[in-house]
Amino acid sequence: MTRKIFQSIIGVAVAVLLGSVLIVMGVLYSYFEEESMDQLRNEAAYAASGIETMGVEYLDGISKQDDSVRITLVAADGSVTYDSLMDERSMENHREREEIKAAVEKGEGSSARYSDTIDEKTINYALRLPDGSVLRVSRTQVSIWVLFQSMSQMIAIILAGAIILSCLIAYRLSRRIVRPLNEIDFEHPENTENLADYEEIRPLLNKLHLQNKMLQNEMDEREKMRREFTANVSHELKTPLTSISGFAEIIQDGFVKQEDIKKFAGKIFDEAQRLIVLVGDVIKISQLDEGCLPYEEEEVDLFQAAGEILQRLHDPAQERGVSLHLEGDHIIHQTVKPILEEILYNLCENGIKYNREGGSVTVTVRRGEDGAEISVKDTGIGIPKPQQERIFERFYRVDKSHSKEVGGTGLGLSIVKHGAAYLGAGVSVHSEPGQGSEFILAWRGKK
Ligand code: ADP
Numbered sequence: 232m233t234r235k236i237f238q239s240i241i242g243v244a245v246a247v248l249l250g251s252v253l254i255v256m257g258v259l260y261s262y263f264e265e266e267s268m269d270q271l272r273n274e275a276a277y278a279a280s281g282i283e284t285m286g287v288e289y290l291d292g293i294s295k296q297d298d299s300v301r302i303t304l305v306a307a308d309g310s311v312t313y314d315s316l317m318d319e320r321s322m323e324n325h326r327e328r329e330e331i332k333a334a335v336e337k338g339e340g341s342s343a344r345y346s347d348t349i350d351e352k353t354i355n356y357a358l359r360l361p362d363g364s365v366l367r368v369s370r371t372q373v374s375i376w377v378l379f380q381s382m383s384q385m386i387a388i389i390l391a392g393a394i395i396l397s398c399l400i401a402y403r404l405s406r407r408i409v410r411p412l413n414e415i416d417f418e419h420p421e422n423t424e425n426l427a428d429y430e431e432i433r434p435l436l437n438k439l440h441l442q443n444k445m446l447q448n449e450m451d452e453r454e455k456m457r458r459e460f461t462a463n464v465s466h467e468l469k470t471p472l473t474s475i476s477g478f479a480e481i482i483q484d485g486f487v488k489q490e491d492i493k494k495f496a497g498k499i500f501d502e503a504q505r506l507i508v509l510v511g512d513v514i515k516i517s518q519l520d521e522g523c524l525p526y527e528e529e530e531v532d533l534f535q536a537a538g539e540i541l542q543r544l545h546d547p548a549q550e551r552g553v554s555l556h557l558e559g560d561h562i563i564h565q566t567v568k569p570i571l572e573e574i575l576y577n578l579c580e581n582g583i584k585y586n587r588e589g590g591s592v593t594v595t596v597r598r599g600e601d602g603a604e605i606s607v608k609d610t611g612i613g614i615p616k617p618q619q620e621r622i623f624e625r626f627y628r629v630d631k632s633h634s635k636e637v638g639g640t641g642l643g644l645s646i647v648k649h650g651a652a653y654l655g656a657g658v659s660v661h662s663e664p665g666q667g668s669e670f671i672l673a674w675r676g677k678k
Contacts, residue, residue, distance in 0.1 A: 236405035244397035252386055260375045264354065267370055268341060271356035274300060275368045279358055282366065287313055300370055305331055307363035330357040334365045350377050463626040467509055467640065471502035505638065512642040515573065516625070519649035526567045533605060534561040534596045536568065540575040541594060544583060552588040559596035564603045564674065566654050574650045575605065577643040578670045582609035584637040602674035613664040622660070623648040
């Protein structure tokens with residue numbers, strides 16, 4: 232940044248210097264041209280009165296005195312009758328010359344002409360005499376280009392000095408501009424005593440402070456969630472492990488009759504299964520959280536995928552007396568199939584688990600307002616309104632004992648929510664206690 236500011240200042244300084252030199256030279260040159268023209272005018276007036284009193288011979292006298300001035304006398308028809316520099320007989324007719332024409336018409340005229348090499352410029356002043364002839368006085372001066380060339384060495388020295396000075400000033404200035412920015416304490420932007428003089432950076436400091444605060448809150452929130460999650464996981468792991476250990480201890484101590492051993496072994500197996508499911512769910516949540524899943528997107532027939540899930544859940548549904556239905560269209564959608572299956576499995580499994588004897592679960596694949604949609608609707612116990620927002624939280628269960636009884640871990644809907652986000656979809660719930668629930672997985676913006 233310091234370098235950029237430094238370069239900009241130098242750029243502006245050099246441009247201003249060059250511009251100034253050119254403007255000053257231009258102004259000076261035109262001033263001197265004006266001066267020369269005034270001088271010519273005086274000389275012409277002076278020569279005119281001389282001719283009037285002494286005749287044309289008078290001109291020979293003054294051209295000898297000042298050879299930088301050329302005097303020409305042009306007759307009313309344009310023919311040159313006298314010239315201080317050349318033989319007038321060899322000179323062409325001057326009627327059409329700009330200054331002569333103007334003098335004939337208006338009494339006086341002037342013009343400026345560059346020589347062939349643009350090194351010199353001739354300025355002319357013409358004055359009409361009482362007898363109708365025109366007296367022209369000319370002077371040659373160097374062109375602005377030559378003036379510039381002759382002064383170039385001096386200009387270069389001045390420019391070099393000015394540029395060195397500009398560099399020094401620019402260096403100090405750029406460091407001074409950047410200094411307050413370097414002095415910002417990004418971790419504690421509210422500590423601004425050293426920056427009190429810089430009103431302009433106060434909005435930036437305020438914004439930084441606000442962002443730091445937001446970041447800190449977010450980090451605190453994440454840390455809180457992580458701690459809660461760890462505590463919950465430990466608790467959830469401890470319960471089945473305590474049961475397993477308790478059952479095994481009773482068997483080990485010989486308190487269980489031979490015929491009951493099978494029953495206790497079954498309980499140990501059930502608790503171990505719960506542990507396996509729980510650990511599996513925790514792993515899925517962590518993977519979704521970190522977004523490091525080894526899956527690729529593919530074209531999936533959503534109707535067919537839902538059918539496969541219902542097929543897998545056929546037995547548990549039959550055990551609970553719940554019928555399964557599939558409706559809708561074969562919509563092909565680009566998505567990650569294993570995650571979609573996980574979502575649908577959890578939703579349909581919940582639809583079966585939290586249902587009543589003789590109830591049903593219907594999966595419908597359709598096109599929604601913004602894109603593909605899959606609805607999982609059951610005729611189960613429903614979810615009270617106040618709890619509907621919380622069921623997607625980790626380990627949140629409306630009825631803890633019922634959830635445990637039906638083998639829930641409290642992580643299913645959290646996996647659904649994270650999975651949907653991973654797929655670029657959203658999940659919503661509509662439910663009426665005693666009537667049933669409908670969970671809708673909807674993609675936005677993809678028809
Ligand atoms: P669980 O493993 O306990 O089923 P979930 O995260 O899947 O955990 O669901 C959280 C809670 O939401 C469940 O404990 C249950 O109380 C409620 N719930 C989820 N799905 C349904 C449903 N289809 N009908 C009624 N309640 C449901």
